Amino acid sequence: EIVLTQSPATLSLSPGERATLSCRASQSVSSSLAWYQQKPGQAPRLLIYDASNRATGIPARFSGSGSGTDFTLTISSLEPEDFAVYYCQQRSNWPSTFGRGTRLEIK
């Protein structure tokens, strides 16, 4: 099973700042990586698929990059509604697995 390690576990930033979240896979997943945002009491929301493609309706301030084992989710300028938990997921190998998440909190 592919293990996805997300870092940092918690990221404290202010609105307007740039956020950089990392997801590292224990073996190559090619570009089969997705990113999700989850707010308390809500289901996860798809942000990025295939490592760099924004899902429908996702603002341009969210971008994804990477391939193989190292991936990054970047939020260019944080809005108040962006403070949440972010998860990565790989769909390359069975079983699909998720990372443990990065909590993005207001500084």
Added chain:
Amino acid sequence: EVQLVESGGGLVQPGGSLRLSCAASGFPLSSYQMNWVRQTPGKGLEWVSYIGASGTPISYADSMKGRFTISRDNAENSLYLQMNSLRAEDTGVYYCARDLVAGAKGFDYWGQGTLVTVSS
């Protein structure tokens, strides 16, 4: 508007059974691969099971094989998860989630989740 609405969760004793349902609306269920995903205190988000648009293929996470059964009724716009031999570690929120129409690239719609609690 695309909607997925789960039901069927609740409190069950260890070794018991539950059947979860997911009612889909706003899109043709028959065109999409579907999944169950759970979120537990111990393991976080965990993919549970997958079913192809027409009912095959089907796959399960290892810890669910032989205990859980996924099925769908496209005519009724519904997805199901039969869960048997439940264990304490199965406690969590269970979501149904739709695959992107392009295939296994990400879950673009999720239900609100249904809570399953396994406890004596």
